[in-house]
Amino acid sequence: DQQVKQNSPSLSVQEGRISILNCDYxxxxxxxxxxxxxxxxxxxxxxxSISSIKxxxxxxxxxxxxxxxxKHLSLHIVPSQPGDSAVYFxxxxxxxxxxxxxxxxxxxxxxxx
Amino acid sequence: xxxVAQSPRYKIIExxxxxxxxxxxxxxxxxxxxxxxxxxxxxxxxxxxQNNGVVDDSQLPKDRFSAERLKGVDSTLKxxxxxxxxxxxxxxxxxxxxxxxxxxxxxxxxxxx
Numbered sequence: 001d002q003q004v005k006q007n008s009p010s011l012s013v014q015e016g017r018i019s020i021l022n023c024d025y026x027x028x029x030x031x032x033x034x035x036x037x038x039x040x041x042x043x044x045x046x047x048x049s050i051s052s053i054k055x056x057x058x059x060x061x062x063x064x065x066x067x068x069x070x071k072h073l074s075l076h077i078v079p080s081q082p083g084d085s086a087v088y089f090x091x092x093x094x095x096x097x098x099x100x101x102x103x104x105x106x107x108x109x110x111x112x113x
Numbered sequence: 114x115x116x117v118a119q120s121p122r123y124k125i126i127e128x129x130x131x132x133x134x135x136x137x138x139x140x141x142x143x144x145x146x147x148x149x150x151x152x153x154x155x156x157x158x159x160x161x162x163q164n165n166g167v168v169d170d171s172q173l174p175k176d177r178f179s180a181e182r183l184k185g186v187d188s189t190l191k192x193x194x195x196x197x198x199x200x201x202x203x204x205x206x207x208x209x210x211x212x213x214x215x216x217x218x219x220x221x222x223x224x225x226x
Contacts, residue, residue: 004155034214043117043204043217044156089155099144099208100169101215103155 003027004092006104014112019077021107023090026071030092034101035064035075038087047088048075080111115139117218119205125224131193134221138187138207144168145182146215147190148204156204162188195225 005024013019023033031052036044050057050064050073057064063076077084087108091101118137126132138145143164148156159178161169164185173180177196182188192199202222206215 006155036217041219043206043219045217046214049214091155099215100158100161101156103157105153105155 002104003030004090004102004104006088006090006107008107009105010108010110012110012112013080015082016079019075019080019084019109019111021075021077021088021090021109023073023075023104024071025073025092027092027094027102028071029094030102031095032093033064033066033073034091034093035062036089036091036103037084038089038106044089077109080109082111082113085109085111117205117207117216119203119218119221121221122219123222123224125226126195128197128225129194131191132195132223133189133191134203134205134223136188136190136205136218138205139216142207142209142216143185144208145188146206146208147180147188148206148217150202150204150220152201159190159203192223195223197225199223200225 003026034049035047037047038044048059048062048064050066055066066073087106089106090104120135145162147159150156159173160180162182165182180190202220204220206217208215
């Protein structure tokens with residue numbers, strides 16, 4: 001039972017355009033969501049997060065939107081740069097104090113020059 | 114600050130052999146996690162330590178996997194005996210108390226043949 005779903009295995013965009021990565025979840029207890037970026041042969045690195053009490057969080061070129069009623073979140077990257085090419089994982093956590101993260105399968109983003 | 118150190122980077126073993134992985138978290142980080150990432154999947158939590166106590170090991174296959182974190186610092190994860198389906202990247206992560214923004218190590222890629 002996959003609680004965090006990233007239905008697009010890959011996404012290709014042109015440099016300078018917007019990249020939109022999507023994530024859906026099924027567990028209504030999730031209250032904290034994160035995006036991680038992963039380059040080959042490296043561990044995932046934290047990118048941006050959002051609490052369920054918000055619907056938007058912005059950090060430079062990266063914005064995460066949360067739609068709780070639809071159990072959907074998205075990561076927007078504007079403008080996209082070739083260095084953004086990586087696998088992006090959506091992750092979620094439920095309250096309980098353990099900070100355990102449930103990850104999606106990831107979306108491979110390719111930004112073409 | 115120094116990152117999360119893991120060794121070895123790569124390991125190839127035959128099925129039914131045993132293997133051990135080592136992780137040294139960021140200094141002062143109380144919480145340590147071991148995740149398993151199978152190719153094409155997102156990371157899955159195997160075990161979480163708070164200092165040297167286990168917080169969550171519900172997804173650890175305890176008939177073959179074991180982990181310890183002596184003295185609340187570095188940790189080892191062992192598989193004995195290994196199966197073909199254990200082929201994966203094993204990621205260690207650490208975080209300060211109550212902080213979702215973990216720092217991951219580069220991982221150990223295990224191939225079981």
